[in-house]
Amino acid sequence: MAKAWHLMQRPQGLPTHDDVALKDIELAPLEDGMVHVKNDWLSVDPYMRARMDDTESYFDAFQLDRPMDGGAVGTVVASKADGFAEGDKVLTFAGWRDEAVLPAAAVNKLPDLGVDHYHFLANLGLTGGTAWFGLMDVAEAKEGDVVFVSAAAGAVGSAVVQIAKAKGMTVIGSAGGADKCDFVKGLGADACVDYKAGPILKGLKAALKELGHKGIDVYFDNVGRDHLDAAFVVAKDNARFAECGMIDGYNHEDPYAYRYIMYVIGKRLQLKGFIFTDFQPRMGEFYAAMGPMIAGGQVTSKETVMNGLDSTFDAFLGLFSGANTGKMLVKL
Amino acid sequence: MAKAWHLMQRPQGLPTHDDVALKDIELAPLEDGMVHVKNDWLSVDPYMRARMDDTESYFDAFQLDRPMDGGAVGTVVASKADGFAEGDKVLTFAGWRDEAVLPAAAVNKLPDLGVDHYHFLANLGLTGGTAWFGLMDVAEAKEGDVVFVSAAAGAVGSAVVQIAKAKGMTVIGSAGGADKCDFVKGLGADACVDYKAGPILKGLKAALKELGHKGIDVYFDNVGRDHLDAAFVVAKDNARFAECGMIDGYNHEDPYAYRYIMYVIGKRLQLKGFIFTDFQPRMGEFYAAMGPMIAGGQVTSKETVMNGLDSTFDAFLGLFSGANTGKMLVKL
Numbered sequence: 001m002a003k004a005w006h007l008m009q010r011p012q013g014l015p016t017h018d019d020v021a022l023k024d025i026e027l028a029p030l031e032d033g034m035v036h037v038k039n040d041w042l043s044v045d046p047y048m049r050a051r052m053d054d055t056e057s058y059f060d061a062f063q064l065d066r067p068m069d070g071g072a073v074g075t076v077v078a079s080k081a082d083g084f085a086e087g088d089k090v091l092t093f094a095g096w097r098d099e100a101v102l103p104a105a106a107v108n109k110l111p112d113l114g115v116d117h118y119h120f121l122a123n124l125g126l127t128g129g130t131a132w133f134g135l136m137d138v139a140e141a142k143e144g145d146v147v148f149v150s151a152a153a154g155a156v157g158s159a160v161v162q163i164a165k166a167k168g169m170t171v172i173g174s175a176g177g178a179d180k181c182d183f184v185k186g187l188g189a190d191a192c193v194d195y196k197a198g199p200i201l202k203g204l205k206a207a208l209k210e211l212g213h214k215g216i217d218v219y220f221d222n223v224g225r226d227h228l229d230a231a232f233v234v235a236k237d238n239a240r241f242a243e244c245g246m247i248d249g250y251n252h253e254d255p256y257a258y259r260y261i262m263y264v265i266g267k268r269l270q271l272k273g274f275i276f277t278d279f280q281p282r283m284g285e286f287y288a289a290m291g292p293m294i295a296g297g298q299v300t301s302k303e304t305v306m307n308g309l310d311s312t313f314d315a316f317l318g319l320f321s322g323a324n325t326g327k328m329l330v331k332l
Numbered sequence: 333m334a335k336a337w338h339l340m341q342r343p344q345g346l347p348t349h350d351d352v353a354l355k356d357i358e359l360a361p362l363e364d365g366m367v368h369v370k371n372d373w374l375s376v377d378p379y380m381r382a383r384m385d386d387t388e389s390y391f392d393a394f395q396l397d398r399p400m401d402g403g404a405v406g407t408v409v410a411s412k413a414d415g416f417a418e419g420d421k422v423l424t425f426a427g428w429r430d431e432a433v434l435p436a437a438a439v440n441k442l443p444d445l446g447v448d449h450y451h452f453l454a455n456l457g458l459t460g461g462t463a464w465f466g467l468m469d470v471a472e473a474k475e476g477d478v479v480f481v482s483a484a485a486g487a488v489g490s491a492v493v494q495i496a497k498a499k500g501m502t503v504i505g506s507a508g509g510a511d512k513c514d515f516v517k518g519l520g521a522d523a524c525v526d527y528k529a530g531p532i533l534k535g536l537k538a539a540l541k542e543l544g545h546k547g548i549d550v551y552f553d554n555v556g557r558d559h560l561d562a563a564f565v566v567a568k569d570n571a572r573f574a575e576c577g578m579i580d581g582y583n584h585e586d587p588y589a590y591r592y593i594m595y596v597i598g599k600r601l602q603l604k605g606f607i608f609t610d611f612q613p614r615m616g617e618f619y620a621a622m623g624p625m626i627a628g629g630q631v632t633s634k635e636t637v638m639n640g641l642d643s644t645f646d647a648f649l650g651l652f653s654g655a656n657t658g659k660m661l662v663k664l
Contacts, residue, residue: 050598224593243596259587261556264575265605266382273597 002027004067004097005312011052014320019052020313025067028101035090035107036078042095042309042330043071043121044316045155046245070095071126073110073117084109089117091125098309098332113291122327123159123301128290129283130244130276131159131220136167138274139218139242143168146213148204148231151222152189153180155301155327156244160220161187162299172207172216174200174227176322183302183325201230208234220244225256232260235267243273302326334359336399336429337644343384346652351384352645357399360433367422367439368410374427374641374662375403375453376648378577402427403458405442405449416441421449423457430641430664445623454659455491455633460622461615462576462608463491463552468499470606471550471574475500478545480536480563483554484521485512487633487659488576492552493519494631504539504548506532506559508654515634515657533562540566552576557588564592567599575605634658 004025011019030036048070054061062068072095076088081104084090091108094100110117113124122128134156135141141164149160152173164171165188173184174193181192190211193203208215215236221228224246231241263269279286293299304324306315312330319328336357343351362368380402386393394400404427408420413436416422423440426432442449445456454460466488467473473496481492484505496503497520505516505524513524522543525535540547547568553560556578563573595601611618625631636656638647644662651660 246594246597255589255591256593257587257589258593261588261590262382262578263605264603265578265607268605268607268610269603270605271596271601271603273595273600273602275597275600278600 001025002097002099003309005309006065007052007062007068008065010054010064011049015049015052015317017313020068022310022313025097027099030078030080030101033081033104034079034101035076035081035084035104036099036101037074037090037092037094037107038077038099039072039074039092039094039097039332041073041118041121042312042332043126044095044312044319044328044330045070045126046319048316049320068096069093071121072097073120074099076107081107091120096312111287113287114295115291118303118329119294119301121329122155122303123294123299124287124290126276127155127301127327128159128294128299129279129286130156131163132286132290133276133279133282134220134242134244134274135160135163135218137279138272139220139240141167141169141218141240144170145217146170146172146208146211146215146236147218147220148172148174148216148234149220149222150174150227151245152184152187152192153325154222155324157220157222158184158187158301158326159299161189163293165189166293166298169218170211170213172204172211174203174223180322180325187300195227199230200226201233204230204234215239218242221246229256229258229260232258232263232267232269235263235269237267239267239269241269241271243271304328305331307331333357334429334431335641337641338397339384339394339400340397342386342396343381347381347384347649349645352400354642354645357429359431362410362412362433364412365436366411366433367408367413367416367436368431368433369406369422369424369426369439370409370431371404371406371424371426371429371664373405373450373453374644374664375458376644376651376660376662377402377458378651380648381652400428401425403453404429405452406431408439413439423449423452428644443619445619446627447623450635450661451626451633453661454487454635455626455631456619456622458608459487459633459659460491460626460631461611461618462488463495464618464622465608465611465614466574466576466606467492467495467550467552469611470604471552471572473499473501473550473572476502477549478502478504478540478543478547478568479550479552480504480506480548480566481552481554482506482559483577484516484519484524485657486554487656489552489554490516490519490633490658491631493521495625497521498625498630501550502543502545504536504543506535506555512654512657519632527559531562532558533565536562536566547571550574553578561588561590561592564590564595564599564601567595567601569599571599571601573601573603575603636660637663639663 151157153175173189184192191207219231219241222245483489485507505521516524523539551563551573554577
């Protein structure tokens with residue numbers, strides 16, 4: 001029997017096991033035009049927390065007592081659709097479960113870029129795509145820029161650090177703890193601020209001073225709150241902020257009091273929110289840029305892998321306790 | 333003897349008369365290349381509050397025990413500079429005083445657009461220029477857009493309302509009190525939310541419902557804080573925010589807790605801070621667009637005029653107590 005994780009009630013703050021259940025599901029019949037896929041890898045991502053609320057968000061909210069969904073890569077085990085054959089590697093949105101029967105339109109056959117297909121959930125998928133489009137398009141980053149990226153040990157952050165270095169930028173990351181900061185510097189970052197060791201603003205100013213820079217040209221924001229407020233302070237005039245995530249905000253009931261937001265005016269800052277899916281029409285351009293960087297080792301990825309469908313919710317919770325270094329994946 | 337307002341100490345919160353003094357000044361000698369100007373009109377503007385602090389801002393901070401400066405229009409009374417003759421109407425930055433002897437490079441001879449020269453401190457100057465470039469360039473507003481403008485009874489806000497209406501947009505203003513809202517609607521706004529009558533978010537939602545619109549395409553922000561937070565909620569996807577002022581923030585010691593800032597991401601909002609002076613190279617374009625709208629009565633202005641150099645500081649304080657409707661000017 002196939003199984004899928006269901007949302008049973010809307011979480012208050014940090015989700016708990018009471019909010020979800022792993023339940024049996026009935027697969028759709030394999031009719032003409034349908035493809036039967038067994039998932040090999042599931043993605044868990046911070047944005048899924050927002051989908052657990054019923055407030056307006058950038059995706060539809062998860063329905064109560066229904067399977068949740070999300071990115072997954074798998075293998076075709078049976079097909080009644082043209083263009084799909086047993087053994088094909090595919091990308092779908094039928095995550096949070098072990099298998100699915102889907103219309104061909106919901107199944108994307110993966111190109112062979114000479115890399116394992118789990119990369120399409122990471123640096124060739126939402127993670128790397130978010131990093132690439134956020135940095136190069138939304139924040140208009142260019143060679144010589146000083147880039148600050150928060151949560152730099154995370155999946156998106158790690159990719160941002162490496163892409164920025166490959167493109168000739170100076171990079172300051174932030175991460176929680178000395179070990180994570182070592183990891184970030186190992187990715188090539190010029191400096192890393194340990195936000196657990198002191199106020200982020202103080203660390204950021206010290207890092208800039210040590211590197212001999214007066215401020216940042218670009219902020220890639222995965223965090224919001226104190227990191228965003230600090231970025232207002234160290235931004236140069238006309239700095240561009242790519243607003244990618246406010247992970248720290250999802251589980252806080254208390255809104256954050258921004259002390260320095262007024263700098264947006266005086267420094268002519270530009271803040272732009274973005275969602276990776278808006279860039280789906282440009283995936284060809286993205287594969288062409290990112291594929292060789294991954295295959296060539298310029299952009300590496302570290303995955304935190306948890307095993308088995310049973311572990312999926314714990315993997316998701318781990319995103320909020322800092323359990324992951326790099327992309328969090330579940331291997332089935 | 334010429335006189336000028338001096339900053340004597342840096343204000344804590346709202347400035348008081350203890351922070352300033354009107355003192356005698358020595359005029360520079362009228363040497364070759366210099367122009368002697370008597371001011372006719374002085375401008376007082378909210379941004380001057382920021383210059384009273386010594387924190388980094390978009391203008392240099394005022395020096396202690398030195399004359400403050402700002403926009404002024406006047407008449408040439410003597411000239412030893414080519415191109416300037418007695419009786420010329422000029423624009424300078426030698427405000428907060430009654431007269432000045434200035435190098436010709438600091439004096440701008442005003443074109444004759446068929447309107448009184450005080451307009452160059454208002455809708456043909458910083459006020460109208462801020463409204464025009466903020467709305468049309470920074471926020472990229474276009475025909476058919478739904479525009480929300482805060483402090484719509486103020487100098488910049490009044491101009492935004494009228495320009496937006498002249499360009500075929502739907503306009504919702506906000507203002508404090510029923511009288512000011514009547515004024516805003518008299519300017520042509522489709523609706524006006526009285527923020528003193530209830531929470532701005534509630535009023536904004538009601539106005540949108542009444543007008544049959546789902547949200548706003550553009551927010552012209554003169555206020556920040558609760559108005560900005562409410563705009564996050566009612567923004568449509570891809571809405572553009574021109575961040576012009578956070579007047580309400582200058583005198584608050586407590587930073588504002590933004591409850592809805594996360595919408596920046598989900599709705600792909602764009603926030604851009606701007607300063608009018610950045611657009612100085614484009615004044616020709618601006619005069620060409622705005623001059624006829626003023627001369628033709630499409631964009632009117634209401635001035636609150638205080639009389640005499642002695643009243644300048646009270647005029648400035650009036651900006652923060654809501655004493656002005658439209659542009660606050662001092663007539664000498």
